[in-house]
Amino acid sequence: MTADIDWGNLSFTYTTTDYNVRCYYRNGKWGELETSSSETINMHMAATCLHYGQEAFEGLKAFRGKDGKIRIFRMADNAQRMLDSADGVLMARVPVDLFMKACQKAVELNSRFVPPYGSGASLYIRPMLIGSGPKVGVSPADEYLFMVFVTPVGPYFKEGFKPTNLMITRQYDRAAPNGTGPFKVGGNYAASLASGKIAHEKGYSAVLYLDSREKKFLDECGPANFFGIKNNTYITPQSKSILPSITNKSLIQLAEDLGLKTERRPVPLEELETFEEVGACGTAAVISPVAKVDDLDTGKSYVFSKDGQPGPVSVKLYNKLRAIQNGEEPDKYGWITIV
Numbered sequence: 001m002t003a004d005i006d007w008g009n010l011s012f013t014y015t016t017t018d019y020n021v022r023c024y025y026r027n028g029k030w031g032e033l034e035t036s037s038s039e040t041i042n043m044h045m046a047a048t049c050l051h052y053g054q055e056a057f058e059g060l061k062a063f064r065g066k067d068g069k070i071r072i073f074r075m076a077d078n079a080q081r082m083l084d085s086a087d088g089v090l091m092a093r094v095p096v097d098l099f100m101k102a103c104q105k106a107v108e109l110n111s112r113f114v115p116p117y118g119s120g121a122s123l124y125i126r127p128m129l130i131g132s133g134p135k136v137g138v139s140p141a142d143e144y145l146f147m148v149f150v151t152p153v154g155p156y157f158k159e160g161f162k163p164t165n166l167m168i169t170r171q172y173d174r175a176a177p178n179g180t181g182p183f184k185v186g187g188n189y190a191a192s193l194a195s196g197k198i199a200h201e202k203g204y205s206a207v208l209y210l211d212s213r214e215k216k217f218l219d220e221c222g223p224a225n226f227f228g229i230k231n232n233t234y235i236t237p238q239s240k241s242i243l244p245s246i247t248n249k250s251l252i253q254l255a256e257d258l259g260l261k262t263e264r265r266p267v268p269l270e271e272l273e274t275f276e277e278v279g280a281c282g283t284a285a286v287i288s289p290v291a292k293v294d295d296l297d298t299g300k301s302y303v304f305s306k307d308g309q310p311g312p313v314s315v316k317l318y319n320k321l322r323a324i325q326n327g328e329e330p331d332k333y334g335w336i337t338i339v
């Protein structure tokens with residue numbers, strides 16, 4: 001009863017599914033969860049999301065296991081992060097229970113779009129929260145819409161689990177040091193579009209951003225966190241302007257389980273050349289191993305994969321993470337919700 005889709009050739013694009021779920025915040029409280037089969041939203045032209053960027057979203061995935069069960073990965077963590085994003089741009093907070101119920105319902109209603117086990121594809125869940133009430137002065141809305149849609153996806157970077165290339169430029173910032181970088185709000189992605197376009201035009205998968213203040217430390221990639229491996233240690237940047245990635249947090253735990261040391265600390269650009277393996281990690285990117293980083297301003301290239309293959313630690317981390325998501329390894333940490 002799965003949908004008629006060429007699962008093995010899906011990329012990270014939008015595919016129409018059957019339903020989405022919605023909930024409105026009016027008069028200071030959340031209403032009932034509603035089901036819709038419409039792909040459009042009717043809203044006031046003065047809605048704050050349209051003018052003043054009162055918008056936050058999340059990204060998580062559901063997987064079909066070998067046992068046929070559907071598993072959602074770390075939904076409670078995404079719910080928590082949406083609370084932080086709501087606080088960050090003064091929106092109504094979506095209660096954790098409502099968030100999880102909505103995600104579960106959206107997956108259940110669209111279960112025929114959860115890709116088959118072994119296809120390499122997954123069902124991407126996109127919760128979003130927008131200021132829907134009208135304002136013309138710069139101030140938070142009185143009304144909000146929380147909704148969840150889902151869409152089946154393949155790999156975010158076209159290479160999938162094959163190494164990909166990144167570029168560094170000092171000509172663009174993604175987020176300011178005391179700005180909205182740690183929140184998953186639309187404005188951060190708007191700020192990354194122009195540099196992302198340059199990266200794609202030049203054949204890179206993404207920009208590896210340096211810290212905006214000094215341009216001395218590694219921050220993250222446009223749509224994913226950064227990690228490096230050396231001396232049996234998993235190292236990932238600590239920074240006030242990056243999104244706290246749930247995949248990264250999971251990899252830190254799995255790295256420890258594999259006997260690696262882990263460090264979350266500022267990572268100076270000079271350290272880049274000392275890594276044995278480098279990767280971008282995130283829900284959409286999973287682990288995208290990095291073959292090479294080119295610094296366009298200095299002309300320096302940092303090469304991590306000469307043979308086009310991911311490094312051994314990245315392979316182990318990737319396999320472990322995917323095995324938990326598919327239900328092939330025990331869910332020791334309570335990361336999985338079975339739908």
Ligand code: PLP
Nearest residue numbers: 223224225243245246247282283
């Ligand atoms: N950094 C940015 C800017 C992102 O958009 C994402 C995607 O969600 C990530 C990192 C990875 O976060 P997560 O692992 O929670 O998906």
Ligand code: COI
Nearest residue numbers: 059060223282283284285
């Ligand atoms: C995700 O990994 O869920 C993301 O949101 C990254 C990108 C699609 C914005």
